[in-house]
Amino acid sequence: MKEKVKCLIIGSGPAGYTAGIYASRANLSPILIEGMMPGGQLTMTTTVENFPGYPFGKQGPEMMTDFRMQAERMGADIRMGMVTAVDLSIRPFVCTIDEDKQVLADTIIISTGALAKWLEIESEQDFKGYGISTCATCDGFFYKNKNVAVVGGGDSALEEAAYLAQMCKKVYLIHRRDEFRASKAMQQRIFQIPNIEIIWNSTIQEVLGEKEGMMKKVTGMRLYDKLKKSTQDIEVDGIFVAIGHTPATSLFEGQLELDEQGYIKTIPGTTKTSVPGVFAAGDVQDSNYRQAITAAASGCMAALDAERFLNSQE
Ligand code: NAP
Numbered sequence: 001m002k003e004k005v006k007c008l009i010i011g012s013g014p015a016g017y018t019a020g021i022y023a024s025r026a027n028l029s030p031i032l033i034e035g036m037m038p039g040g041q042l043t044m045t046t047t048v049e050n051f052p053g054y055p056f057g058k059q060g061p062e063m064m065t066d067f068r069m070q071a072e073r074m075g076a077d078i079r080m081g082m083v084t085a086v087d088l089s090i091r092p093f094v095c096t097i098d099e100d101k102q103v104l105a106d107t108i109i110i111s112t113g114a115l116a117k118w119l120e121i122e123s124e125q126d127f128k129g130y131g132i133s134t135c136a137t138c139d140g141f142f143y144k145n146k147n148v149a150v151v152g153g154g155d156s157a158l159e160e161a162a163y164l165a166q167m168c169k170k171v172y173l174i175h176r177r178d179e180f181r182a183s184k185a186m187q188q189r190i191f192q193i194p195n196i197e198i199i200w201n202s203t204i205q206e207v208l209g210e211k212e213g214m215m216k217k218v219t220g221m222r223l224y225d226k227l228k229k230s231t232q233d234i235e236v237d238g239i240f241v242a243i244g245h246t247p248a249t250s251l252f253e254g255q256l257e258l259d260e261q262g263y264i265k266t267i268p269g270t271t272k273t274s275v276p277g278v279f280a281a282g283d284v285q286d287s288n289y290r291q292a293i294t295a296a297a298s299g300c301m302a303a304l305d306a307e308r309f310l311n312s313q314e
Pocket of ligand 1: 118119151152153154155156157159176177180181203242243244245287288
């Protein structure tokens with residue numbers, strides 16, 4: 001017999017776990033399927049200093065363990081596994097887990113997140129979390145009065161460069177072409193910040209650093225100039241990769257309305273998607289703020305929206 005549930009939560013970052021806490025307290029007895037990376041993107045960071053309630057910061061993985069424990073203590077049924085297929089065309093919705101088990105769900109909360117894109121060069125792998133980051137708001141503080149680089153030419157890269165320029169000595173903005181894709185207003189802003197140096201037509205060929213045991217650190221980067229066909233080494237203490245994100249929405253293509261970048265569209269001010277009874281929370285529907293606190297908040301909203309939806313169906 002197929003299992004039936006009032007609320008199925010797919011994904012386990014701050015949004016999913018918070019949805020689990022609220023849905024449990026609303027007596028929806030939610031099942032939460034954790035996915036490939038339990039805890040989500042925060043499990044790949046070190047200290048999180050901007051989440052209210054942790055005055056001295058908290059390691060990202062520990063914070064996610066706390067979220068998980070709280071959701072479980074409230075009654076969420078948290079399970080390892082991957083949702084491998086969904087059918088949102090019939091009610092209750094049909095979700096297949098790990099290819100074989102099926103769960104019928106009256107409501108679904110999607111919180112599958114988004115993954116930052118990386119440069120995909122070998123040396124980058126060595127220093128992830130030790131000087132290479134994809135989040136200036138999270139990690140910029142550690143580079144106060146230091147030299148850093150930001151890679152990318154979109155709004156995110158320029159915004160991160162402007163943010164970092166307020167606290168860092170110098171910010172190198174590395175872009176692979178000779179013009180930015182970011183909005184003109186953002187570009188105007190960047191051109192006027194004196195401690196930002198733009199390096200055009202260049203890519204990072206190699207991240208330079210020390211990697212003795214646990215004491216890894218970035219010390220610089222080797223840039224390749226595509227026009228001059230030459231390399232140069234520049235000393236930096238940190239590198240911020242801001243070349244875009246990929247939302248984890250492939251399961252929902254053709255079933256939910258997605259925007260042109262693949263993020264789930266929600267009705268502004270709510271977590272409602274194009275299918276009644278399906279809600280989206282966290283980075284999977286947010287290409288703008290992408291913070292743990294905003295993801296958690298939208299997880300709460302999704303659980304409340306699901307509860308109200310179920311009440312309206314009775
Ligand atoms: P994006 O617009 O897709 O820009 C990605 C940038 O990274 C591009 O300049 C691209 O270069 C570069 N890039 C991609 N792959 C690369 C690689 N392997 N190596 C080197 N460079 C690479 O992404 P985004 O900046 O994250 O922005 C996403 C969306 O959110 C956009 O619509 C943006 O407008 C929006 N956004 C808005 C705000 C705001 O309004 N405040 C803030 C942030 C983001 P090319 O240009 O050569 O392709």
